[in-house]
Amino acid sequence: MSVQERKERERAGRERLIVATARELAEQQGWDAVTTRRLAERIEYSQPVLYSHFRGKREIIGAVALGGATEMAAALRAATSAADGPRARVTALARTYLDFAERNPAVYDAMFQLDGGLAFAQEDTPEPLKDAFAALWETLGEVAGDGVHPGLFTETFWAALHGLATLTRAGRLPPGDAERRVELLVGRLAVL
Amino acid sequence: MSVQERKERERAGRERLIVATARELAEQQGWDAVTTRRLAERIEYSQPVLYSHFRGKREIIGAVALGGATEMAAALRAATSAADGPRARVTALARTYLDFAERNPAVYDAMFQLDGGLAFAQEDTPEPLKDAFAALWETLGEVAGDGVHPGLFTETFWAALHGLATLTRAGRLPPGDAERRVELLVGRLAVL
DNA sequence: CTCGCTTGTCTAGCGGTGCTAGGATCGACT
DNA sequence: AGTCGATCCTAGCACCGCTAGACAAGCGAG
Numbered sequence: 001m002s003v004q005e006r007k008e009r010e011r012a013g014r015e016r017l018i019v020a021t022a023r024e025l026a027e028q029q030g031w032d033a034v035t036t037r038r039l040a041e042r043i044e045y046s047q048p049v050l051y052s053h054f055r056g057k058r059e060i061i062g063a064v065a066l067g068g069a070t071e072m073a074a075a076l077r078a079a080t081s082a083a084d085g086p087r088a089r090v091t092a093l094a095r096t097y098l099d100f101a102e103r104n105p106a107v108y109d110a111m112f113q114l115d116g117g118l119a120f121a122q123e124d125t126p127e128p129l130k131d132a133f134a135a136l137w138e139t140l141g142e143v144a145g146d147g148v149h150p151g152l153f154t155e156t157f158w159a160a161l162h163g164l165a166t167l168t169r170a171g172r173l174p175p176g177d178a179e180r181r182v183e184l185l186v187g188r189l190a191v192l
Numbered sequence: 193m194s195v196q197e198r199k200e201r202e203r204a205g206r207e208r209l210i211v212a213t214a215r216e217l218a219e220q221q222g223w224d225a226v227t228t229r230r231l232a233e234r235i236e237y238s239q240p241v242l243y244s245h246f247r248g249k250r251e252i253i254g255a256v257a258l259g260g261a262t263e264m265a266a267a268l269r270a271a272t273s274a275a276d277g278p279r280a281r282v283t284a285l286a287r288t289y290l291d292f293a294e295r296n297p298a299v300y301d302a303m304f305q306l307d308g309g310l311a312f313a314q315e316d317t318p319e320p321l322k323d324a325f326a327a328l329w330e331t332l333g334e335v336a337g338d339g340v341h342p343g344l345f346t347e348t349f350w351a352a353l354h355g356l357a358t359l360t361r362a363g364r365l366p367p368g369d370a371e372r373r374v375e376l377l378v379g380r381l382a383v384l
Numbered sequence: 385c386t387c388g389c390t391t392g393t394c395t396a397g398c399g400g401t402g403c404t405a406g407g408a409t410c411g412a413c414t
Numbered sequence: 415a416g417t418c419g420a421t422c423c424t425a426g427c428a429c430c431g432c433t434a435g436a437c438a439a440g441c442g443a444g
Binding site: 227228229239240242243248249 | 430431432434
Binding site for chain 1: 304305311312313340344345347348350351352353354355356358359362363364365366369372373376377380381
C-alpha cells in the first residue's frame with residue numbers, strides 16, 4: 001500500500017502546485033495570461049496532465065477561488081477578533097475585505113467575477129464559500145438592527161463592499177476617497 | 193458631394209447595425225458567443241469590415257456600453273421624475289437601476305464588467321457615462337445628509353447597487369429577497 | 385461611353401486558445 | 415526478469431482575434 005500512498009501524495013502535491021501556479025500567474029499577469037499551455041509549462045508538465053486533475057480551466061479557477069475564500073475568512077476573523085466593540089469590528093471587517101480584494105485582485109476575480117463553476121447560496125455550495133459568508137455574518141449579524149434579518153443584512157452589506165471593491169479596482173471610482181466611502185457605509189448601514 | 197454624403201450615411205448605418213447586432217447576440221447567447229466571425233456573419237459582411245469601423249472587439253463592447261449608458265440615464269430620469277418626494281425618488285432610482293441590470297445583463301456587463309476600453313472617473317470619460325452618473329447624482333445628492341459630499345455619497349450608493357446587481361445575477365445572492373434588500377439599503381443609506 | 389483609379393470588400397492565413405485521441409514509456413508486481 | 419497497467423506526451427482538432435494582399439465595384443475625367 002505504501003506505493004499507492006506515495007503516488008497519492010505526489011498527485012495531491014501536484015494538484016496544489018497547479019492551483020498555486022495558476023494563482024501566481026494570474027496575480028502577476030492577469031487571468032488572460034493563464035492559458036493551459038503556459039500553466040503546463042510552468043509546472044513542467046504537458047497540458048493533458050492538467051486535465052487529469054481538473055475538468056478544465058474553469059475548475060482550476062474554481063480551485064483558486066476556494067483557496068481564496070478560506071484565506072479571506074481567516075483574514076476577516078483575525079481582523080474582527082482583534083477589534084473592540086461592534087463599530088470597530090465592522091470597520092475592521094470592511095477594511096480587511098477591501099484590502100483583500102485590492103491585494104489579491106486575481107483571487108478576488110476568481111471568487112466573484114469569473115465563472116469557476118461553483119454553486120453559491122445553495123445547498124451544495126462548497127464549505128469554504130459558506131464559511132467566508134459565515135465570517136461576514138458573525139460580525140455583521142450583531143449590527144443588523146431590530147426587525148432586520150441578519151442574513152439579509154449581511155447580504156446587503158456584503159454587496160455594498162463588493163461593489164466598492166470591483167468598481168474601485170476597475171477604475172470606475174476615484175481611488176483616493178476609499179476610506180471615506182467605507183466610513184460612510186459603516187456609519188449609515190450598521191446599527192450601533 | 194451628395195455621393196460622399198450617401199456613403200457617410202451608409203457607413204453610419206452599418207456601424208449602428210454592428211453595435212445593435214453585437215448587443216442582440218450578447219443578450220441572446222452571452223458575450224462569449226459574440227465572436228467576430230459570428231458577428232460578421234449576422235451583419236452579412238466579412239470580418240475585416242468590423243475592423244474598418246472599430247479597432248477590435250473591445251471597441252465594439254465599448255460602443256454597446258455607451259448606448260447602454262444613454263439608455264440607463266433616460267430610464268433613471270424617467271423613473272425619478274415620476275416619483276413624489278425624496279424617498280420615493282430614491283426607491284424608484286434603485287429599483288430602476290436593478291431592473292435595468294436584470295433586463296439587460298449583457299449591456300450591463302459591457303458597461304461595468306467587461307473591458308470596453310473606456311475611461312471612467314476622468315476628464316476624458318465619454319459623455320454618456322458622465323451623464324448616467326449625473327442622473328444618479330441628481331436624485332441621490334439631495335439625500336446625502338449634512339456634512340457628506342454628495343458626489344461621495346452617490347459613488348457609495350451606486351457601488352452598493354452595483355454589488356447587488358452583480359451578485360444577484362451571478363447567483364451569489366438568493367434572488368427572492370431583492371426587494372427587501374433594496375428597502376434596507378434605501379432606508380439606511382439615504383437621509384430623508 | 386469608356387477608361388483609369390480610388391475605395392471598399394473578401395479570401396486566406398497567422399499565431400493563439402481550450403481541449404482530446406492515441407501512442408510511447410516507465411515503473412510496480414509476479 | 416518479464417509482463418502489464420498506469421501515466422505522460424506528441425500531435426492535432428476546431429475555434430478565437432486580427433490582418434495582409436488580391437480583387438471587384440463604382441466614381442470622376444476625357
